[in-house]
Amino acid sequence: MPNxxxxxxxxxxxxxxxxxxxxxxxxxxxxxQVDHEALLCFSLAFKVPSPPPLNWSASVDCCSWEGxxxxxxxxxxxxxxxxxxxxxxxGLLPSDLFSSLSNLQVLDLSSNNFSGxxxxxxxxxxxxxxxxxxxNHLTGQIPGSFQSLHLLxxxxxxxxxxxxxxxxxxxF
Ligand SMILES: *[C@@H]1O[C@H](CO)[C@@H](O)[C@H](O)[C@H]1NC(C)=O
Ligand SMILES: *[C@@H]1O[C@H](CO)[C@@H](O)[C@H](O)[C@H]1NC(C)=O
Ligand SMILES: *[C@@H]1O[C@H](CO)[C@@H](O)[C@H](O)[C@H]1NC(C)=O
Ligand SMILES: *[C@@H]1O[C@H](CO)[C@@H](O)[C@H](O)[C@H]1NC(C)=O
Numbered sequence: 001m002p003n004x005x006x007x008x009x010x011x012x013x014x015x016x017x018x019x020x021x022x023x024x025x026x027x028x029x030x031x032x033q034v035d036h037e038a039l040l041c042f043s044l045a046f047k048v049p050s051p052p053p054l055n056w057s058a059s060v061d062c063c064s065w066e067g068x069x070x071x072x073x074x075x076x077x078x079x080x081x082x083x084x085x086x087x088x089x090x091g092l093l094p095s096d097l098f099s100s101l102s103n104l105q106v107l108d109l110s111s112n113n114f115s116g117x118x119x120x121x122x123x124x125x126x127x128x129x130x131x132x133x134x135x136n137h138l139t140g141q142i143p144g145s146f147q148s149l150h151l152l153x154x155x156x157x158x159x160x161x162x163x164x165x166x167x168x169x170x171x172f
Contacts, residue, residue: 031062031070035079038100039068046089053087071103078103085132086111093133095119103127110156111135118157123148130154 039062043054056065062079063070069081079101089112098104098121105127114136122131123145131152138159146152 030077032076032078034100035070035103036062038097039065039079039082042094042097045091045094053089054084069106073103080104080127081106083108084112085109088112089114092116093119093122093138095121098122099124101125105151106130108132109136113137115139118143118159120145122146125149126151128152132156134158 040056040058043052043056046053054066056062061077062068063077067082067084067087068079069083070077071080072078080103082101082104083106085108089109091114093109093114093116098119102125104125107122107125107128107130110132111134114133115138117140118133118138120143122128123143126149128149129151131149131154134156135158138157140159142157142159146155
């Protein structure tokens with residue numbers, strides 16, 4: 001009799017262990033924390049114009065945010081697409097973001113108002129296939145480190161290397 005009781009108790013506990021272990025598996029369907037925080041940080045840089053151009057809510061999974069696409073990778077949803085053309089985004093290109101979103105394949109920040117140099121950190125996006133930074137106010141040269149982006153098949157950037165010299169769309 002005590003044996004049966006023990007078995008029942010073990011089965012009962014076993015169920016609970018199983019239930020307790022389940023949630024992380026389900027949680028893995030959500031946006032990876034690193035991507036979520038990096039994007040949230042990026043969006044907070046744009047407080048003007050009002051209302052803010054990026055309507056991303058911290059309480060919503062980042063894979064559901066406008067302009068974001070995700071793909072399951074290694075048990076997590078990772079951000080693979082950042083597509084925000086023509087959103088009135090102003091300022092420097094977010095180098096921190098590029099260091100964080102390591103799975104990014106498509107990056108389109110075209111037709112915004114980004115200025116300054118193209119950060120070297122874009123070269124860390126080794127999975128990048130499509131990059132469009134055209135129609136901003138970027139200056140300087142395209143970083144030489146871009147050569148390490150072996151998967152890049154579509155590339156569109158305008159920069160003003162010198163005053164009044166407007167470079168045409170280049171591709172490689
Ligand atoms: C912002 O997003 C929420 C849902 O996430 C939506 O209900 C709301 O209409 C959006 N607002 C604008 C201005 O797009
Ligand atoms: C890059 O973006 C511009 C403006 O949004 C668009 O006109 C152009 O077709 C895009 N280029 C590529 C290669 O997708
Ligand atoms: C674009 O950025 C410049 C500064 O870099 C700012 O003076 C200008 O107001 C911005 N334009 C728009 C439409 O946001
Ligand atoms: C990014 O790439 C640079 C070289 O271009 C390298 O020194 C740096 O360690 C890389 N950073 C990350 C986070 O991979």
